[in-house]
Each structure stands twice: as C-alpha cells, then as structure tokens.
Amino acid sequence: MRVVIIFLLSALLPLSLSHGRGRDPFAWLYGGRGQGYYFASLQADTAGGDCPAECDCPPTFPVAMYCDGRGLTAMPSIPSRMKYLYLQNNAITAVPDSAMVNATNLVWLMMHHNQLTSDAIGKKAFLKMENLERLYLQHNNLTIIPSNLPRSLRDLRISGNKIEKVTVGDVEGMDNLTILYLHDNAITDMGASLKALVSLTLLDISGNKLTKVPEALPTHLHQLYMESNSIDSLPENFLGGFSQLQYVRMAHNQLTDKGIPPNTFNVTGLVELDLSFNKLERIPLVSTTLQHLYLQANQIKEFSLGSFCSIVDIxxxxxxxxxRLDxxxxxxxxxxxESSLCLRVAHEIEV
Incomplete structure (x- = not known):
C-alpha cells in the first residue's frame, strides 16, 4: 500500500519545456537576444571580412562565430577576434595544433557532439588559449582527457566519451575550474587526481565503472553526483571534510548497510541525499537539517523514526x-x- 502526498512542481519547470520552445532547433540561436538577432546572423560578416563561408559571423555580435550543425568534418579557419566559437553537432574528427593558432582570444569553445578521437587532438592545440573559460567536449570518441588544456578553464564538460582514467596531470593547475562533467565514461579509478581543484563546486562522475569513492575530493564541492557506478561502501568520515556540500546523489550503486559507517550522513548542511536503487536494509541516520531523502527501491524492512529524530519537541x-521509501x-x-511530530514539515512522503 502506498501513502502519497503530492507536492506539485509544475511551476518550477523551465518555460522552454512547458511551452514547447525547447523543440525549436534554432531557439538557442536567437533566444534571449530578440528576433532581430536571428536575421542579423544570416547577413554578411562586416566586422572583419574573414568569416569562413561555412559559418555565420553576425555583425551584431562580431566576436562570435556559429558553425554548428553544418556537416563539417574539419576545423574551419578562426579569425583572431573571436571569443565565442560554436562547432557542436558536426562530424569533426581532429583538432590539429595549427587549427587554434589564431584562436588565442576564445572564451567559449563548443565542440560537443562531434567525432573527435584523442590521438587526433594535437598536444599543443589548446596550449595558447589562455582566456578560455568554457570548453564542451561531451559526446565525442575521446579515450583520455586532452593534454595541455588551458588552466583558465571554469567549466569543462567531457561526458559521454570513452575515458577510462583521470590523472593528476590532466587537471593540474586548473585553479579556476568550478564545474566538471565526467559522467557516462568508462572510468575505473581516479585516485587523488582531483584534489588540487580548489575551486570545484560541481562534480558529476555518474555512469562510470567506479567501485569506490575517489580519494581526496575537493573540499569546496557543493554538488557531488556518483549515480550508476558499482560503489558498495563509503570511507570513514566520507562527508566530514566538506564545508559546503549540499547535494549528494548515489542512486544505482551497490551500497549495503555494512558499507556505510555510522553517522556518515548525519552532517549539517546537506540538503538532498539520493540513495535509491541500492541494497540498504535500514534507513541510515541523517541530520535533522536534511530536506530531501530518496531511498526507494532498496530492501528496507523497518521504518526507524530514530533515523530522523533522536529528540522531538517544539x-x-x-x-x-x-x-521516498516506495x-x-x-x-x-x-x-x-508519532512520525507526524518528527516529520512535521514533510510535503511528500511515499511508502
């Protein structure tokens, strides 16, 4: 039997989903800039005259070059004035060292959904891009993280590839990196490779082949996602070293009661904890400050109120x-x- 209290969240859905705008394949081109931007992007380049014929360089935004979804198989020439380069959704297979010679001013480089392979990316291809902050390489055919990535990066997305290992040298010196997406690769071990990422706030390593939590994770993480791995236990004081961690998601792993040390999740500051689709038989002890707990599809046999409240008063x-306990x-x-006294602010309980 299920007890369900539904809390409607439709008001929180992005407008692009609720109004169908997300289905418009060109919405990203003119969204947020007004309809006139789209028409301007189809005009000739008047800002320097060096825009490749296969791309658009709108005069209203002369530092951006749009080459996405053009069926490209090779890198186009890049004018030195460009700061924003969109190359996603093509069939580009290589980035030779010479391709980025003039691209030293780039701030954003979007190359997701191409056919890049690791051995076809030059070792010096990204070396001189000292201003690059955002690099999207997800959904290619990479087996390693490209070498000599800019240390100026703030947002690195390299998910949906075939990467098996992450080393210290791959991310060394990236003191500004705040977002790292590595999910849906084939990573088996990371060691302490991420320890030096002192600014990292979001780490997604879901959908890999990890059997344990990586060592020495950055202490300023705000969001940690490790779903869909093969992790069966957690280290002692797993969350004790984090000062700002609020979201932990470990659904679809192999966690058991024996593999979770006492008080692992009894830490203040944590807002959301997802342990669904594991092998837990008991509700773990959590902090009274936790707001969202997902434990569905485990093997829990007892509703232990002490997991939520040791003392109940005003x-x-x-x-x-x-x-969620369904x-x-x-x-x-x-x-x-007496659960109504302990869980008095719950909006949704499902058993």
Missing part, C-alpha cells in the same frame, strides 16, 4: 520535506503514529 524535529518492504502500517 524546536527539535526533522526539516525533511521529501521522503519499492521497499514497508507498508502504511509500519509508520509509527
């Missing part, structure tokens, strides 16, 4: 708003009457 109660070995009768 000022001591759980701040939990969402609790897909376990529980029923409505397993919920104690």
């Amino acid at each position: 000022s001591n109660f759980s701040k939990l708003r969402t609790l 897909g376990n070995e529980l029923s409505r009768q397993d919920i104690p009457m």
Whole structure:
C-alpha cells in the first residue's frame, strides 16, 4: 500500500519545456537576444571580412562565430577576434595544433557532439588559449582527457566519451575550474587526481565503472553526483571534510548497510541525499537539517523514526520535506503514529 502526498512542481519547470520552445532547433540561436538577432546572423560578416563561408559571423555580435550543425568534418579557419566559437553537432574528427593558432582570444569553445578521437587532438592545440573559460567536449570518441588544456578553464564538460582514467596531470593547475562533467565514461579509478581543484563546486562522475569513492575530493564541492557506478561502501568520515556540500546523489550503486559507517550522513548542511536503487536494509541516520531523502527501491524492512529524530519537541524535529521509501518492504502500517511530530514539515512522503 502506498501513502502519497503530492507536492506539485509544475511551476518550477523551465518555460522552454512547458511551452514547447525547447523543440525549436534554432531557439538557442536567437533566444534571449530578440528576433532581430536571428536575421542579423544570416547577413554578411562586416566586422572583419574573414568569416569562413561555412559559418555565420553576425555583425551584431562580431566576436562570435556559429558553425554548428553544418556537416563539417574539419576545423574551419578562426579569425583572431573571436571569443565565442560554436562547432557542436558536426562530424569533426581532429583538432590539429595549427587549427587554434589564431584562436588565442576564445572564451567559449563548443565542440560537443562531434567525432573527435584523442590521438587526433594535437598536444599543443589548446596550449595558447589562455582566456578560455568554457570548453564542451561531451559526446565525442575521446579515450583520455586532452593534454595541455588551458588552466583558465571554469567549466569543462567531457561526458559521454570513452575515458577510462583521470590523472593528476590532466587537471593540474586548473585553479579556476568550478564545474566538471565526467559522467557516462568508462572510468575505473581516479585516485587523488582531483584534489588540487580548489575551486570545484560541481562534480558529476555518474555512469562510470567506479567501485569506490575517489580519494581526496575537493573540499569546496557543493554538488557531488556518483549515480550508476558499482560503489558498495563509503570511507570513514566520507562527508566530514566538506564545508559546503549540499547535494549528494548515489542512486544505482551497490551500497549495503555494512558499507556505510555510522553517522556518515548525519552532517549539517546537506540538503538532498539520493540513495535509491541500492541494497540498504535500514534507513541510515541523517541530520535533522536534511530536506530531501530518496531511498526507494532498496530492501528496507523497518521504518526507524530514530533515523530522523533522536529528540522531538517544539524546536527539535526533522526539516525533511521529501521522503521516498516506495519499492521497499514497508507498508502504511509500519509508520509509527508519532512520525507526524518528527516529520512535521514533510510535503511528500511515499511508502
């Protein structure tokens, strides 16, 4: 039997989804800049006269070059004035060292959804791009992280490739990197390769082949995503070293009660914890400050109120708003009457 209290979230959906705008393949081109921008992008380049014929260099935005979705198989020539280069959704297979000679002013480089291979990227291709902040390389055929990436990067997305290993040298010196997407690769071990990323706030290593939590993760993480791996246990004081961590997602792993040390999740600051689709038999002890807990599709047999509240009074109660326990070995009768005092602010409970 299921007990469900639904909290509607439709008002939080992006407008692009609720109004169908996301289905317009050209919405990204003119969205947010007015309709006139789209027509301007089809005009001739009047800012320097050196725009490649296969790309658009709109005079209203002379530092941007749009070459996305053009069926390109090779890198176009890049005028030195460019700061924003869009090359996604092509069939580009290589980035030779010579391709980026004039691209030293680039701030954004979008090369996702191409056919890049690691051995076809020159070792010096990105070396002189000292201003590059955002590099998108997801959904290519890379087996390693390209060498000599700019140390100026703030956002590196390299998911959906075939990367098996991450080394210290791959990200060394990236003191400004705040976002790192490595999900959906084939990574088996990362060692302590990410320790030096002192500014990293979001790390997504979901959908890999990890059997343990990487060592020495950056201490300023705000979001840590490790779903769909093969992790069966957590190290002692797993979350104790983080000062700003709020979101931890570890769904679809092999976690057991034995593999989770006591009080692992009883840490203040954590807002969301997702442990669904694991092998837990008990509800782990969590902090009273936790707001969203996902435990569906485990093997939990008991609703232990002490996991949420050790003391219940006017000022001591759980701040939990969402609790998912469906897909376990529980029923409505397993919920104690006094749970309404402990879980008094819950908007959604599903058993």
